[in-house]
Amino acid sequence: MLKVEINRTLPGFKLDVALSVNGEVLGILGPSGSGKTMTLLCIAGLIHPDSGFIQLNDRVLFDSSKKLNLQPKDRNVGFVFQNYALFPHLSAGNNIAYGIRHQPKKEVDRRVQLLIENMGLSGLQNRYPSELSAGQQQRVAVARALAPEPDILLLDEPFSALDSLTKEQLEMQILDLRQFYKGHIILVTHDLAEAYRLSSRIAVYDTGKIAQCDLKEKIISSPVNRTVARITRFRNFMDGVITGITNKQVRVTVPDLDTSLIVAADGHTNLSINQAVTIGVRSEHVQAVAGPGQNTLQGTLSSTVENLASINCWFDLKTNKDNCYRLEAAFPRGTAATLSDGANCYLHLPPEQIVIITK
């Protein structure tokens, strides 16, 4: 179990986070400059928080109240840097062996061999980092970090420098890691899909704070605020007021659009009539339908962008103000082929796919 509660203030930035990891992969998701890497550096002891507490299993690594601060070398934390930071003057094998040189040579050779096999690096042991591809370098970096059998493995955006094909293969490898590495893992990333695939829980960072930390399914299905919703790819937000609550449904009136939307209410217990809320809908959940109906809005198509798997459409919805509301929809390829700019469409927002954001 890793427990972290740290504070660090820099000019114009304040990191103030509390999180815990227990034998799982925790994804830290957030935009650049939100303090993700700083958190990892604090856990590894490479920078010092101003105040706080870090405990790894039964060892206290840092405790500002007791002026306790373990050196990085004594923390037994494995760190994979974003640029891998391999030792350029050592071969792949010697890179991996660096952290276990104090052990008997036989044991060092055995562990290096094992890691080389497990990480799919066979035959590359004598290559120098400059002779390895980015993907191979990353695997050497992971193997090197795992060699001393760390209590926790910290991965700082390990896939950001790779092409998408290599990235997919290496993601599989990280998932396979769990078969022989049983410690905790923290994965820092700015890619939602990557965090979702690799971790079981996700902490969403926003300017030095944890906006939400929960099971990954929860993060996707019920973001606590607009920032989390934005980071988890909700594209459409509308401000509204709750005008009706039954035990199955909530009615939200959106004054700007002169309409009321029905939202499935499961999971929401603390809502009240006249409460101001924001509702969010993912673009892929917007459906084009034939005619008017419940939860259906009318809009004109203003622009489209074709993606590999979907076609993204932006619809202008009439509002009672001067501007119009722009709704983003993503239709599976092939279904929207008949739409052309300026077309009038009916857009259905399924009640069970609308989230209510109370903050």
Added chain:
Amino acid sequence: MNDYLSPLWISLKTVLATTAITFVLGIAAARWISRYTGKLKPVIDGIFILPLVLPPTVVGFGLLLFMGKHGWGGKFLALFNTSIVFSWPATVVSAAVMAFPLMYMTTRGAFEQVDTNIENAARTLGASEWKVLYSVTLPLAWPGVLAGTILSFARALGEFGATLMIAGNIPGKTATIPVAIYFDIVDGNMKQANILMIIVIGIALTSLALLAYLKRPKPRSSGLVANPVPSDILAAGKKRDISS
């Protein structure tokens, strides 16, 4: 007759001792200042570099005041019943002070070029600060450290002004080659000056050759690949070679 042998011997002793001292002190100072984050950093940095900017005679005069009977250094040495002014150690002190800034500046620059992440990686792998220095920082900064060493060696070999001020020109004791040449010419002893000049050119050329030898590209490659090229490009290149 063999008057030129004594300046040669004194110079060699002085230069080797100086290079060894500046090597250690320069690395220590560079390491310390590149990790020091206090407000005094520019001041300390300036003090370390000062001898490089001052005229050597000024440095020599300063050292004379400091190491003399009434200076702090002199008083300290007097506690041990010793004094270094106008003795051989003074040639080392003056040359070391003059050569130190070159070693310090070059090494510091080389240390700051080393990727902090690589040093940090070593720390997370259980390396002590000492191990980080000798197993990561020094090997990666080695070309710069070597350049600094050669520069301070050259500076020490050519040191004249400060040495003359604090060590003087005592034949067989403190007269290094540059000092001896000067006084040979003043005394009209041209043959002696010529021989010393040829010797000093010889030392300079030898050390340059040594530098070139030490600076040759390190085999940072497994020998499997001639250049740091991704393996697929290399494979393509090999195929071309076969077909041509």
